[in-house]
Structures are given as structure tokens and as C-alpha cells.
Amino acid sequence: MLKQELEDGQASLADPAFRADVLTGLATRPRAIPARWFYDRRGSELFEAITQLPEYYPTRTETALLEAQAGAIAEAVGPGRAVIEFGSGSSTKTPILLRAIDAGAYVPIDISGDFLRQSARALGQAFPGLPVHPVEADFMRPVPLPPMIEGMPRLGFFPGSTIGNLNAWHAVDLLRAMREWLGEGARLLIGMDRVKPVEVLVPAYDDAQGVTAAFNLNLLERINRELDGTIPVDHFRHVARWNADAARIEMHLEALRDAAFEVDGRPFSIAAGETIHTENSHKYGPNGGRMLLRAGGWTPTAEWTDPQGWFALVLCEAQPIRSAP
Numbered sequence: 001m002l003k004q005e006l007e008d009g010q011a012s013l014a015d016p017a018f019r020a021d022v023l024t025g026l027a028t029r030p031r032a033i034p035a036r037w038f039y040d041r042r043g044s045e046l047f048e049a050i051t052q053l054p055e056y057y058p059t060r061t062e063t064a065l066l067e068a069q070a071g072a073i074a075e076a077v078g079p080g081r082a083v084i085e086f087g088s089g090s091s092t093k094t095p096i097l098l099r100a101i102d103a104g105a106y107v108p109i110d111i112s113g114d115f116l117r118q119s120a121r122a123l124g125q126a127f128p129g130l131p132v133h134p135v136e137a138d139f140m141r142p143v144p145l146p147p148m149i150e151g152m153p154r155l156g157f158f159p160g161s162t163i164g165n166l167n168a169w170h171a172v173d174l175l176r177a178m179r180e181w182l183g184e185g186a187r188l189l190i191g192m193d194r195v196k197p198v199e200v201l202v203p204a205y206d207d208a209q210g211v212t213a214a215f216n217l218n219l220l221e222r223i224n225r226e227l228d229g230t231i232p233v234d235h236f237r238h239v240a241r242w243n244a245d246a247a248r249i250e251m252h253l254e255a256l257r258d259a260a261f262e263v264d265g266r267p268f269s270i271a272a273g274e275t276i277h278t279e280n281s282h283k284y285g286p287n288g289g290r291m292l293l294r295a296g297g298w299t300p301t302a303e304w305t306d307p308q309g310w311f312a313l314v315l316c317e318a319q320p321i322r323s324a325p
Contacts, residue, residue: 035279083107085159106127167280179297184318212238247283254275300316
């Protein structure tokens with residue numbers, strides 16, 4: 001009796017947007033659930049483990065690029081800016097940027113509240129003179145920036161090629177929203193993953209140790225935990241594939257056998273071989289990346305890449321919008 005009451009209480013406290021996205025995603029065809037719901041505490045911990053895997057090149061490549069170009073980035077950005085990081089996670093790359101540019105404040109934004117506060121405390125201890133203002137929010141929706149940075153010049157920081165998780169129209173919408181939140185004259189430093197050989201791409205999202213598989217399957221476990229789900233998680237497997245036409249890695253959860261289950265009291269079923277699409281990771285060439293940024297209202301002003309050309313850091317400015325060439 002007590003166990004059932006606790007479970008009912010947990011379901012009632014679930015994020016309404018999470019519930020809506022899951023129920024809609026399971027009911028539509030093809031099935032799909034937005035990737036942002038990976039990041040409960042367990043999902044955030046698993047993603048941090050992914051970034052340490054030998055197959056996962058993006059984190060180490062971008063980190064090395066930040067370290068190598070810190071001086072050039074600082075010169076281009078200038079001191080005293082409030083750094084607003086979208087999807088901050090553990091903020092592992094952030095200290096490189098903060099040390100380089102002599103930031104005036106730091107605003108980490110993340111959907112995972114516990115993880116956000118833990119990371120913000122650690123970063124505050126590492127930079128005792130830096131004001132740190134964490135914001136628990138889903139940056140796919142309007143984000144209220146703290147009033148303490150009002151009037152400060154701003155630098156948006158969007159590393160990790162997270163922009164690649166979005167379809168082009170959603171990516172443009174987000175970039176335009178960031179421009180509105182940060183204001184005209186703001187800068188944006190964004191990481192963009194490049195197209196590269198499939199034999200490099202696929203293992204980065206399907207590692208030998210199975211950490212990415214656990215990360216993907218944790219979404220089903222989260223649904224069971226928070227939405228009274230009865231999904232038989234062991235009936236599913238992680239799948240990563242390269243979609244050349246869309247220039248993206250896709251992650252899916254594939255049913256190994258027919259399964260029937262409930263979520264939030266609603267019945268669902270899936271046949272063996274069918275999938276739930278959980279994530280995209282789009283890869284951009286130089287021209288495509290710059291076009292995307294311009295469509296989102298950002299003018300690229302500088303760009304840095306690693307020696308192999310696998311990853312790019314692009315600095316942009318929210319310049320006045322012109323009505324004519």
C-alpha cells in the first residue's frame with residue numbers, strides 16, 4: 001500500500017512536458033521522444049561517462065581546441081562578459097573559457113537541477129571571485145536570465161555540438177531565441193561537429209563498453225520511474241546508425257520482440273523490429289554550419305578547427321538585422 005502511494009506520488013510530480021512528450025511520441029508514427037528527456041540525474045551521469053570513452057571524439061577534440069585557441073578566443077571576445085552556457089552539464093569545458101576571457105559572471109543553464117547545482121558549486125569553488133548564477137530550465141523554452149547580469153555584455157556558450165541534436169527548423173528557432181535572450185551585440189561561441197568517415201562516427205554513438213546503450217535505455221527506465229510505466233526494458237536494444245541523406249547519426253530503441261505496456265495508465269504496444277527514435281546528431285560542413293547560424297540571426301566572425309577538421313568552434317555576433325544587402 002505504502003509503495004503504491006509513493007509511486008503514485010512520484011508520477012504526479014513528473015514534469016508535465018515530459019509526460020506530454022512521451023505520450024505523444026509513443027502514440028505517433030514513427031515513434032519518437034525528444035532527446036532532452038535523456039537528462040535526469042542518472043542520464044546526466046551516464047552522458048558524462050560517455051564523454052570519457054575512447055570512441056567519443058567530440059569532447060576531447062573540442063576541449064583540445066578550446067585549450068589551443070583560448071588566447072585567440074579571448075582576444076576576439078574581450079573581458080568582462082557574462083557567460084551564459086546553454087545545457088551546461090558538468091561544465092567541464094567551461095573553466096578553460098572562463099580563465100581565458102576574464103568573465104564578469106557565469107550563468108549555467110541546465111534541465112537537470114541536482115546536477116546543475118552540484119556543478120555550479122564546484123565551479124564557484126574553483127573561481128571564488130566569479131559570480132555564478134545557476135538557472136534550472138529547459139532552454140528549448142523561454143529562459144529567464146537572472147537580473148544580476150542586466151546591462152553586462154554577454155557571451156552565449158553552446159559547446160558539444162548540441163545544436164546538432166535539433167532538426168534544422170528547430171535549430172534555427174533556438175538560435176533566434178538565443179539572440180533574443182542575449183540581445184543585440186551579444187556574442188555566441190558554438191561548437192559544431194563536422195561530417196567525417198562513418199567508421200569514426202558510428203562507434204562514437206555505439207561504444208564497445210555499452211555506456212551509450214545504457215544512456216539510451218535509461219530513457220525507458222525514467223519513463224517507468226516517473227510515469228508509472230511498465231515498459232519491459234530488456235525487450236529493447238540500443239541502435240545507432242548513420243543517415244547519409246540527412247547527414248546525421250540517429251539513435252533508436254529497437255524492440256527485440258513484441259511488447260505491450262502502459263505509461264501513465266495508457267496502453268501501448270510495439271512490434272518486434274519497430275523502433276522509438278530518441279536522438280539525432282547532425283553533422284555540418286563549413287558552409288552548411290555558417291548558413292544555419294545566419295538563418296538564426298547570428299553573423300559568424302571567427303572560426304577555429306582542429307588539425308583533422310573534425311570539429312569547429314564558431315564565434316558569432318548578434319549584429320543589427322538589415323532589411324537589404
